Amino acid sequence: MKVRIKFAKYGVMRYIGHLDIMRYFQKCMRKADVDIAYSSGFSPHQIMSFASPLGVGVISNGEYFDIELKSGSAKSVMDSLNSVMVNGMEILSVKKLPDGVKNAMASIAAARYTVMMKEGCEPENTDDSKVDDFLNREHINIIKQTKKNEIEFDLKPHIYEFSFDKNAYRMLIDASSSGNIKPLSVIEEYARFCGTHITPSNYQIIREEFYTYDDDHKLVPLEALGEDF
Amino acid sequence: MSDKLALSDDILMNIEKPARYIGNEINCVIKNKDEIDIRFAMCFPDVYEIGMSHIGIQILYDMLNKYEDVWCERVYSPWIDLDKIMRERNIRLFALESQDPVKEFDFLGLTLQYEMCYTNILQVLDLSGIPLLSKDRTEDDPIVIGGGPCSYNPEPIADFFDIFYIGEGETKYRELLDLYKEHKKNNTSRYDFLVKAAKLGGMYVPCLYETDYNDDGTIKEFRALRDDIPLKIYKEIVTDLENEDYPVKPVVPFIRCTQDRAVVEIQRGCIRGCRFCQAGQLYRPVRERNVDDLKKKAMQILANTGHEEVSLSSLSSSDFSKIEELTDFLIEECSRKYINISLPSLRIDNYSLDTFGKVQDVHKSSLTFAPEAGSQRMRNVINKGLTEEDIIGGASMAFERGWSKVKLYFMLGLPGETEEDIKEIGVLCDKIARAYFDLVPKEKRIGGPVQITASTSFFIPKPFTAFQWASMNTKDDFLNKAYITRTSILSQLNQKRIKYNWHEADVSVLEGVFARGDRRLAPAIHEAYNRGCIYDAWGEYYKNDVWMQVFEDLGIDIEFYTTRERDLDEIFPWDFISCGVDKEWLKKEWLKSKEGIVTENCKKKCSGCGAFRYKTGICMEHVKKEA
Numbered sequence: 062m063k064v065r066i067k068f069a070k071y072g073v074m075r076y077i078g079h080l081d082i083m084r085y086f087q088k089c090m091r092k093a094d095v096d097i098a099y100s101s102g103f104s105p106h107q108i109m110s111f112a113s114p115l116g117v118g119v120i121s122n123g124e125y126f127d128i129e130l131k132s133g134s135a136k137s138v139m140d141s142l143n144s145v146m147v148n149g150m151e152i153l154s155v156k157k158l159p160d161g162v163k164n165a166m167a168s169i170a171a172a173r174y175t176v177m178m179k180e181g182c183e184p185e186n187t188d189d190s191k192v193d194d195f196l197n198r199e200h201i202n203i204i205k206q207t208k209k210n211e212i213e214f215d216l217k218p219h220i221y222e223f224s225f226d227k228n229a230y231r232m233l234i235d236a237s238s239s240g241n242i243k244p245l246s247v248i249e250e251y252a253r254f255c256g257t258h259i260t261p262s263n264y265q266i267i268r269e270e271f272y273t274y275d276d277d278h279k280l281v282p283l284e285a286l287g288e289d290f
Numbered sequence: 291m292s293d294k295l296a297l298s299d300d301i302l303m304n305i306e307k308p309a310r311y312i313g314n315e316i317n318c319v320i321k322n323k324d325e326i327d328i329r330f331a332m333c334f335p336d337v338y339e340i341g342m343s344h345i346g347i348q349i350l351y352d353m354l355n356k357y358e359d360v361w362c363e364r365v366y367s368p369w370i371d372l373d374k375i376m377r378e379r380n381i382r383l384f385a386l387e388s389q390d391p392v393k394e395f396d397f398l399g400l401t402l403q404y405e406m407c408y409t410n411i412l413q414v415l416d417l418s419g420i421p422l423l424s425k426d427r428t429e430d431d432p433i434v435i436g437g438g439p440c441s442y443n444p445e446p447i448a449d450f451f452d453i454f455y456i457g458e459g460e461t462k463y464r465e466l467l468d469l470y471k472e473h474k475k476n477n478t479s480r481y482d483f484l485v486k487a488a489k490l491g492g493m494y495v496p497c498l499y500e501t502d503y504n505d506d507g508t509i510k511e512f513r514a515l516r517d518d519i520p521l522k523i524y525k526e527i528v529t530d531l532e533n534e535d536y537p538v539k540p541v542v543p544f545i546r547c548t549q550d551r552a553v554v555e556i557q558r559g560c561i562r563g564c565r566f567c568q569a570g571q572l573y574r575p576v577r578e579r580n581v582d583d584l585k586k587k588a589m590q591i592l593a594n595t596g597h598e599e600v601s602l603s604s605l606s607s608s609d610f611s612k613i614e615e616l617t618d619f620l621i622e623e624c625s626r627k628y629i630n631i632s633l634p635s636l637r638i639d640n641y642s643l644d645t646f647g648k649v650q651d652v653h654k655s656s657l658t659f660a661p662e663a664g665s666q667r668m669r670n671v672i673n674k675g676l677t678e679e680d681i682i683g684g685a686s687m688a689f690e691r692g693w694s695k696v697k698l699y700f701m702l703g704l705p706g707e708t709e710e711d712i713k714e715i716g717v718l719c720d721k722i723a724r725a726y727f728d729l730v731p732k733e734k735r736i737g738g739p740v741q742i743t744a745s746t747s748f749f750i751p752k753p754f755t756a757f758q759w760a761s762m763n764t765k766d767d768f769l770n771k772a773y774i775t776r777t778s779i780l781s782q783l784n785q786k787r788i789k790y791n792w793h794e795a796d797v798s799v800l801e802g803v804f805a806r807g808d809r810r811l812a813p814a815i816h817e818a819y820n821r822g823c824i825y826d827a828w829g830e831y832y833k834n835d836v837w838m839q840v841f842e843d844l845g846i847d848i849e850f851y852t853t854r855e856r857d858l859d860e861i862f863p864w865d866f867i868s869c870g871v872d873k874e875w876l877k878k879e880w881l882k883s884k885e886g887i888v889t890e891n892c893k894k895k896c897s898g899c900g901a902f903r904y905k906t907g908i909c910m911e912h913v914k915k916e917a
């Protein structure tokens with residue numbers, strides 16, 4: 062059966078890169094004795110696919126990967142995995158996916174982020190009065206640097222929610238493969254709109270959740286498509 | 291554990307592989323520091339990925355942390371990028387687990403695996419804020435203790451250490467730690483503690499000894515400065531390895547390391563007396579672990595780590611008496627769990643080829659031979675019991691089973707080596723290629739035609755070997771010999787199928803200086819460090835011109851240490867240490883090598899090397915047989 066696993070990554074673990082996190086989970090599957098399926102061939106590997114890489118330094122409360130499980134219950138998989146997690150890694154849910162559900166990566170439509178000042182950094186843009194004006198513009202054009210040249214890009218259709226208070230930005234933005242945007246692009250542009258600028262490395266990004274569209278074309282968390290087992 | 295980190299987010303986000311510095315790995319040990327008496331920082335003075343791959347550290351880490359009153363943590367050399375930042379911003383080196391400064395610890399243990407790490411020792415001390423010279427340290431500094439193969443000739447780095455632990459760590463640490471606790475309780479002086487430590491056995495405390503030299507630079511006398519400490523220090527070894535503990539919960543790194551697998555140590559020592567090999571002498575006599583215990587431990591390690599590969603560690607796995615039983619067991623168990631097995635140092639024969647065939651893709655993997663010398667004459671000189679028939683026969687068997695890649699390892703600069711001996715390297719490679727083309731018809735050459743890779747390293751005479759008296763080649767000799775090797779390969783019929791790699795010569799010369807060096811080298815190491823040398827083992831950071839300048843400025847004659855053939859009766863800087871093997875026996879081996887006379891291995895016949903004094907392992911087999 063296809064199983065979707067949601068996990069959090071925080072604390073010192075934010076410095077571990079995506080490839081190492083994949084290797085970490087492969088080891089945890091064996092250490093926790095999870096009955097995961099292997100591919101066939103001369104060097105079989107665990108059938109496991111991640112929704113999206115998480116950049117080094119980013120914290121997340123909503124990462125996902127799918128595995129092919131041969132036996133076990135949601136509770137047993139979750140408990141045994143949590144019993145082998147290191148500090149800063151936590152399994153949040155284990156759900157079985159009904160047939161026909163697209164894999165985690167292909168399902169992603171949007172992501173929710175919180176972005177705030179890192180500890181010890183001076184607050185930069187403190188103007189939270191212009192959020193409505195910012196969002197009410199017809200276009201929110203930014204200049205995107207591509208390999209060859211600079212192009213104008215409209216953020217507006219990709220921002221689904223955006224708020225700013227107490228030095229924390231919260232947003233729900235496009236994370237689909239065709240139109241994903243970066244949370245820092247949004248706050249940089251907001252700062253520009255307020256007549257100031259920000260230093261990206263001063264911000265801690267927290268990915269809160271990934272969303273997909275359900276049958277009614279409503280955005281729901283990636284785990285909502287699965288069921289208990 | 292809290293989220294405490296010694297390095298700020300700003301630093302961690304701007305250096306390579308921050309995972310090297312955050313700890314928190316699977317199976318790392320966290321203790322409450324208020325509940326322990328002794329804090330031990332265990333350091334491998336090289337970058338994390340190298341240091342984490344070393345099983346000796348894992349063994350000591352496990353052992354020390356099993357003591358309730360001790361917390362052992364790990365320390366590695368910060369990589370070049372972080373090293374620079376730490377110096378600029380005055381950040382103290384820290385241990386991974388607690389992220390606390392090393393300076394606050396009771397002990398700093400450094401494992402000395404190769405000579406080219408010597409400047410990294412100074413880096414670690416310096417960044418920790420510990421005075422580089424033992425004599426400048428106070429009660430506020432950790433006790434700096436060295437161990438590992440280079441501690442068998444500790445003299446070039448003697449000034450930097452308070453103690454060298456000679457031999458295997460399992461035997462004496464508890465006594466040393468108890469002594470330390472007593473010293474803390476009674477508030478005695480550092481000097482008092484060191485004197486007591488020197489009497490424990492296996493402990494060399496350099497500040498309690500002195501060396502006098504002759505006019506020609508050789509040693510006149512090595513003296514103890516007190517009469518209550520031993521003049522000869524015997525190595526410590528585990529005499530009951532069968533029942534000795536082994537870590538079943540090793541720390542599992544997040545980032546890829548050199549050794550990214552579960553490692554099971556099956557035996558210590560080696561029965562073969564290859565005359566160039568230091569490890570083969572240092573760890574005598576050969577002692578095996580219990581096979582049933584090994585099976586159990588291997589499975590426990592895999593379960594506790596989640597590793598996807600298991601490997602056996604020993605100097606020569608094929609000589610382990612239960613090797614077939616153990617590998618058969620592992621293959622059976624591991625294939626069910628999709629775990630790979632890697633089997634280095636297995637001799638090529640019917641059994642090993644069958645086994646390899648089960649665990650690897652024969653078309654992709656390569657066979658490895660270490661003839662070490664091209665000609666049979668030379669292999670007799672070095673006592674390497676591998677004949678041309680063994681190699682061609684083994685390779686042929688493998689070709690028939692589908693292998694087509696062969697790797698061969700040789701040394702250049704061996705004592706008494708002639709141009710003819712070197713040219714034989716090319717000839718041997720060609721013979722292997724011919725065997726392939728004779729045996730394997732065109733339609734069966736699946737992995738592509740045969741590929742032979744010959745690699746040469748430069749021979750460096752090491753203490754406690756039969757060649758400790760030998761003259762080492764100069765850099766020009768080495769390069770010339772590499773050239774002869776290359777030409778001999780290029781002149782072969784199948785030269786297109788043979789690839790040749792050779793080693794850097796500069797760094798071999800420096801290694802040769804330190805390997806048989808004495809106390810007069812410490813100022814040079816210190817000076818080279820001051821002039822910016824660290825990570826000498828890393829080709830891209832090795833500054834040969836700086837080193838050469840330092841030797842010149844300090845009036846140190848490199849050739850005195852390298853090319854000079856030693857007099858049979860010369861007192862060596864390491865003579866006050868015993869690894870169990872007698873100098874007289876080594877002398878006989880040296881003379882036999884000149885005649886090309888071989889010595890049988892310990893399994894066939896005891897040649898009376900002296901290691902019998904430990905009354906264990908293979909030596910006792912002979913006693914049993916006779917009885």
Ligand code: SF4
Nearest residue numbers: 575892896897899909
């Ligand atoms: S005493 Fe004999 S058996 Fe023991 S290690 Fe030496 S040569 Fe080998």
